[in-house]
Amino acid sequence: MASSYDYDDGSLESRYGRPPSAGHGGASTDLGYDPNFVPDSVKTFVVHLYRHIREKNVYEIHQMYEGSFQRLSDRMFRDNPWPSVEAIAPYVDNDHVFCLLYREMWFRHVYARLSPTGRQRVESWDNYCSLFGVVLHGVVNMQLPNQWLWDMVDEFVYQFQSYCQYRAKLKSKTEEELQLLQQYDQAWNVYGVLNYLQALVEKSAIIEILEREKEGLEQFTATDGYDYEGGTSNVLKMLGYYSMIGLLRVHCLLGDYHTGLKCLAPIDISQQGVYNVVIGSHISTVYHYGFANLMLRRYAEAIREFNKILLYILKFKQYHQKSPQYDQILKKNEQMYALLAICLSLCPQINLVEENVNSQLRDKYNEKMTKMLRYDDEAYAVYDELFTYACPKFITPSAPVLEEPLTNYNQDAYRLQLKLFLYEVKQQQLLSGVRSFLKLYSTISIGKLAAYMEVDEPTLRTILMTYKHKMHAVDSDGKIIPNADLDYYISEDIVHVVESKPIKRYSDYFLRQVLKFEETISELDRIKLD
Amino acid sequence: MGREQQQQQQAAYTVEQLVAVNPYNPDILTDLENYVNEQVSSQTYSLDANLCLLRLYQFEPGRMSVPIVVRILIKALMAMPATDFSLCLFLIPEQVQMEEQIKTLIVLSHYLETARFRQFWEEAAKNRSTLEVVPGFEQAIQGYAIHVLSLTYQKVPRPVTAEAINIEGLSLDKFLEYHVANSGWVLKKGHSRSQLMVLPRNEFNHPELKKNTVDGMPFEHVTRIFPILS
Numbered sequence: 001m002a003s004s005y006d007y008d009d010g011s012l013e014s015r016y017g018r019p020p021s022a023g024h025g026g027a028s029t030d031l032g033y034d035p036n037f038v039p040d041s042v043k044t045f046v047v048h049l050y051r052h053i054r055e056k057n058v059y060e061i062h063q064m065y066e067g068s069f070q071r072l073s074d075r076m077f078r079d080n081p082w083p084s085v086e087a088i089a090p091y092v093d094n095d096h097v098f099c100l101l102y103r104e105m106w107f108r109h110v111y112a113r114l115s116p117t118g119r120q121r122v123e124s125w126d127n128y129c130s131l132f133g134v135v136l137h138g139v140v141n142m143q144l145p146n147q148w149l150w151d152m153v154d155e156f157v158y159q160f161q162s163y164c165q166y167r168a169k170l171k172s173k174t175e176e177e178l179q180l181l182q183q184y185d186q187a188w189n190v191y192g193v194l195n196y197l198q199a200l201v202e203k204s205a206i207i208e209i210l211e212r213e214k215e216g217l218e219q220f221t222a223t224d225g226y227d228y229e230g231g232t233s234n235v236l237k238m239l240g241y242y243s244m245i246g247l248l249r250v251h252c253l254l255g256d257y258h259t260g261l262k263c264l265a266p267i268d269i270s271q272q273g274v275y276n277v278v279i280g281s282h283i284s285t286v287y288h289y290g291f292a293n294l295m296l297r298r299y300a301e302a303i304r305e306f307n308k309i310l311l312y313i314l315k316f317k318q319y320h321q322k323s324p325q326y327d328q329i330l331k332k333n334e335q336m337y338a339l340l341a342i343c344l345s346l347c348p349q350i351n352l353v354e355e356n357v358n359s360q361l362r363d364k365y366n367e368k369m370t371k372m373l374r375y376d377d378e379a380y381a382v383y384d385e386l387f388t389y390a391c392p393k394f395i396t397p398s399a400p401v402l403e404e405p406l407t408n409y410n411q412d413a414y415r416l417q418l419k420l421f422l423y424e425v426k427q428q429q430l431l432s433g434v435r436s437f438l439k440l441y442s443t444i445s446i447g448k449l450a451a452y453m454e455v456d457e458p459t460l461r462t463i464l465m466t467y468k469h470k471m472h473a474v475d476s477d478g479k480i481i482p483n484a485d486l487d488y489y490i491s492e493d494i495v496h497v498v499e500s501k502p503i504k505r506y507s508d509y510f511l512r513q514v515l516k517f518e519e520t521i522s523e524l525d526r527i528k529l530d
Numbered sequence: 531m532g533r534e535q536q537q538q539q540q541a542a543y544t545v546e547q548l549v550a551v552n553p554y555n556p557d558i559l560t561d562l563e564n565y566v567n568e569q570v571s572s573q574t575y576s577l578d579a580n581l582c583l584l585r586l587y588q589f590e591p592g593r594m595s596v597p598i599v600v601r602i603l604i605k606a607l608m609a610m611p612a613t614d615f616s617l618c619l620f621l622i623p624e625q626v627q628m629e630e631q632i633k634t635l636i637v638l639s640h641y642l643e644t645a646r647f648r649q650f651w652e653e654a655a656k657n658r659s660t661l662e663v664v665p666g667f668e669q670a671i672q673g674y675a676i677h678v679l680s681l682t683y684q685k686v687p688r689p690v691t692a693e694a695i696n697i698e699g700l701s702l703d704k705f706l707e708y709h710v711a712n713s714g715w716v717l718k719k720g721h722s723r724s725q726l727m728v729l730p731r732n733e734f735n736h737p738e739l740k741k742n743t744v745d746g747m748p749f750e751h752v753t754r755i756f757p758i759l760s
Contacts, residue, residue, distance in 0.1 A: 190589050194554035254588065255620035259581055295620070296613055398591050416624050420616065427643050458648075461690060465645035468681040474612045480681075491684045511755060518758045 035084035041072055042083055043091055046102065050092040053101075053142050058226065062145035070324050073109060081114065082106050097140060100131040108155050111162070118180045121163055125187040128156055132196050132239075136203050140235045143226060149235065150278045153242040156193070157249050163188040164395035168410035170402070182402055190397035194250060197243040204240025207266045224277050241267075241274060245281060248288050253395045255417055257292035264289060269305065279316075280325050283309065283332050290339060291392065295421070298473045299347035300483045306340045310357045334364075338390035341365040342383065345372040346428060347471070347483050348435070375429045383425050387418055431467045435486055438497045446493050464490065549582045559586050563598050570601055573666045577614055580605065584621040596629055601664060603635045607642070608670035611677060615639045631660050642671070645678055651696040672696070680729045685718070691727055 045068055052060040073082075085103050092098050107124040110116050116124070131152075134140060167181060167188075186192070201207070212218040225238045244263055251260030267275055269289060276282035286309040293302040313333050320326050340361060344350065350358070371382045394413035437452055438444075450460040471484035488497045545565045548558050562583040569575055580602045587594040599622060606614035619627070619636070626632065634657050641650035650671075654661060661667050675694040679686055692698050697705050706727065709715040716728040 191554050191556065198554060254585065256581060256585055256617075257620070258577065258617050259585075262578075296617070397589050412624065417620065419624075420619055424616070427640065462645045462647075465678050465682050466643070469611060469643065469645060469678050472611070472681060480611075489684050490682055490686075492687060511752070514755050514758060518755075 033080040035081070036087045038083045038087045038091075039076060041076070042088065045069070045072060046088045047091050050095065050098055053098065053144070056143045058143050058145055062147060065145060065148050066323070069105065073113070077109065078113065081110050097134060097142075100127060100134065103127045104131060104152060104155075107159075108151070111155070111159065118166070118177050121159070121166065122180070122184045122187040124159060125163075125192075128159075128196075129192075132200065135236055135239060136199055138203075138236065141233050143234050144238075146225060146234075146238055146274070146278050147280075149238040150242050150281045153197075153239060153246045154280060154284065156196075157246050157253075160188050160190075160193045160250070161253055161393055161395055164397065165393065165410045167400050168396055168412075169408045170400060170406035171408050173406070178402055181400065185399055189399070190254075194247070197246045197250065200236070200240045200243040201247070201263075202240075204236045204243075206237060206240035206244070209237065210266050221273050225274050238274075242281060245275065245285050245288075248292070249284065249392070252288045252292055252392050253413075254397060255394060255413065257295045260288065261292050261296075279320060279329065283313070283329060287332055287336055287339075288392070290336065291390075294339060294343055295417075296473070297424070297470070298475060298481070298483070299343045300349055300352065300473075300481070301475075303340065303343045303347070303349055303352045306336050306343070307353050307357055310336055310340065310360070311354050314356055314360065335390040337361055337364055338386045341369050341372075342386055342390075345369055345383075346425070349483070349485050351485065373432050375432055380422060380425065383422060384418065387421055388414075391417065427466070428470055430463050431470065434463055434467050438486060438488060438495070439499070441495075441497055443494055443496050446490070446495060449495060464488075464495070545579055546576065549576075549579050553582045553585075556586060556590060559583065559590070559593060562586065563595065566598050566601055566605075569605060570664050575605055575609060577606075577609070577612075577617070581617065581621065584618055588621055588623070591623065594626065596626065596631070599626065600631045600635065600660065603632065604661060604664045604667060607635065607639055608664070608667055610642055610671075610674040634660060642674065647675055647694040647696070668696075683729055686727050686729060688727065 045064065049061065049064050052064065082105075085099050085106065088102065089099055092102075104127060107116070107120065107127065110120060111124075170178070173181075209218055209220050213220045220237075225234050225241065227234060244267060247263035248260040251257070251263060264285070267273060267285070269275070269285060275285050286305050290302040290305045290309075293299075293305070310333065313329065317326075317329060317333070320329060337360065340353070340357075341364075344353070344361075353361070365386075368382045368386065372379045391414065394417055396409060396413045400409075433453055437449060446457055446460060450457045453460065453463075455463070467484075471487075472480045472482050475481050486497070486499055488495050490496075545558075545561055548555075548561065552558070562579055565576070565579050566583065569580075583598070584602065587599070603615065603618055606618045609615075622632070627636070634653070638650060638653055638657075641647070641653065654671075672695040679691065679694060683690075688702075692702055695705070706715065706717065709727075710717060718728055
């Protein structure tokens with residue numbers, strides 16, 4: 001299990017680049033990479049991008065960001081970084097903010113296609129500090145596409161996670177790398193990361209904006225966060241919004257699910273919102289939300305949200321085939337199916353899952369799910385496997401102890417979460433037996449049931465109480481919500497079983513159809529026949 | 531006396547504010563530790579503040595204090611059926627979880643989670659010294675036991691109740707009297723001439739009372755079609 005988890009940025013991480021002379025650490029290969037050489041296509045790219053940003057032409061910016069940047073990277077920078085920022089600065093009037101944005105994209109490219117060195121990681125941290133510093137000072141007056149702003153926050157958290165993993169693998173480090181770690185011990189420190197995200201949330205006053213929107217005093221979701229008329233900057237607002245999701249993610253990486261959900265609370269994910277405009281943010285939000293609920297034993301809630309997002313991906317993934325995030329989307333899709341399989345094994349509420357999603361799930365995990373329901377040793381192995389595959393890459397946030405003996409402790413956090421998860425699964429071991437028996441009866445005496453299950457009566461009573469306890473989760477408001485489809489109560493010695501059957505929701509169906517037909521009719525009315 | 535209370539109240543106020551406004555800050559660590567001790571002595575509880583402290587311990591393992599962690603965990607146990615105990619465990623590194631006192635607490639939590647009350651009370655009696663630190667522990671666990679019983683039973687036999695709340699004989703009679711007077715319990719005679727407690731009806735032990743949410747419709751959705759109907 002450990003090997004499939006082992007997170008690696010690239011195969012040759014201990015490569016050390018050129019000593020910093022050009023200001024940007026060495027690239028992976030010295031063959032023909034000159035950081036100061038700027039090909040013509042890059043020249044045109046930066047000039048146009050700079051102009052579009054100045055003119056606040058969000059559509060063009062988006063085209064260049066998504067399209068041209070990827071195409072140029074594919075064509076010319078497959079194995080090398082882009083030209084250094086000093087080389088392109090003269091073409092963009094040495095504009096400070098543009099240079100920060102360019103550098104952010106530069107580092108992201110290195111992380112995605114190459115393997116960043118220790119020094120590059122530290123420099124990327126400095127760049128983010130400067131960039132966020134500028135934004136927080138409120139001097140940024142541009143409108144950028146949401147995709148870009150989301151990518152910034154997403155990448156920020158990702159690089160933090162990657163750095164913690166990198167920092168924790170001490171055994172294979174060279175002397176120079178260790179020295180670097182010691183010298184730049186402030187880089188990617190957990191306080192900094194959390195405080196930047198928190199500051200973005202606060203400075204942008206995004207929570208108040210969302211509150212006011214509920215009362216109709218503000219247009220935020222309707223314009224996707226842009227300001228079409230006033231032209232004021234959407235950068236701080238959107239960074240604040242996405243930072244809430246970023247905070248949820250960081251807290252999940254630390255194992256603090258409760259606080260993570262609290263950070264996300266201002267966003268109502270049962271409604272459409274700005275978070276599902278960019279598919280990356282939509283998936284990330286639901287994935288972490290669902291995972292946190294799973295660890296908090298709120299299985300029904302997790303199942304519901306996974307179901308919705310998996311259905312959405314099923315319907316819309318074809319439209320994203322060309323996008324650079326397609327691989328990520330597919331990966332998260334698979335992980336969420338695994339988490340859904342886990343949830344359904346712990347809390348069989350199959351009526352919450354839509355048909356298409358269910359058939360996909362059966363295709364992938366039918367065998368594993370039957371194994372998990374058996375609760376024997378093999379079942380634990382399956383739980384282990386699926387959890388390892390689907391969990392976030394947990395981190396150890398404290399600074400490394402750079403003394404002998406050096407160890408690799410990057411797996412410690414993950415192992416702890418896995419252990420506690422399997423512990424929870426073990427506690428629910430006897431429940432599936434109870435469930436299968438109770439499905440067959442409407443009333444049964446405790447004595448008889450104890451005989452069937454081959455336990456004595458007091459043990460059976462504890463099992464029945466455990467079932468009730470585990471299947472009723474406490475939600476964030478302190479209310480008790482039932483999770484299970486099978487319920488019962490005991491009257492002295494007799495167990496009375498009550499099974500809830502899924503009933504067709506006529507009213508919902510009629511409402512939806514009424515609205516749909518009304519829309520069609522008004523469409524038809526609008527068509528003028530000549 | 532009044533001023534002390536007021537000061538205490540003020541201090542608690544500011545700690546909560548700190549946690550809400552500036553939680554990622556190593557300087558508040560001592561304040562949070564004091565707050566834990568305050569929660570213990572004044573029988574209050576704040577999950578957010580305790581999680582914040584455990585997080586800070588994660589960030590700075592050198593400053594972790596095992597007695598404080600033990601107190602947080604006991605407080606979390608008292609918050610059952612909420613999952614606070616597991617939430618705290620997620621944040622405590624494995625080596626620390628190997629400490630004797632914490633291992634005991636994990637065992638106790640296991641018994642409570644699987645409703646093994648008899649074993650729980652036995653084990654708790656053996657570890658009185660650890661648990662005494664936090665007043666109100668017994669009552670909190672008894673509250674949890676009653677909660678589980680009312681989820682499961684409509685009519686529960688007297689021995690089962692006695693085992694769950696670890697009270698027997700005359701004290702049990704007094705306990706039952708109190709609940710008959712205040713919580714709507716009714717005492718009846720069962721068919722084996724043992725006493726029965728009829729627990730108050732709620733939607734968990736009377737599933738037919740569960741609000742039929744299946745075909746219910748939130749009003750806001752219905753308002754959507756008002757423009758069409760008019």
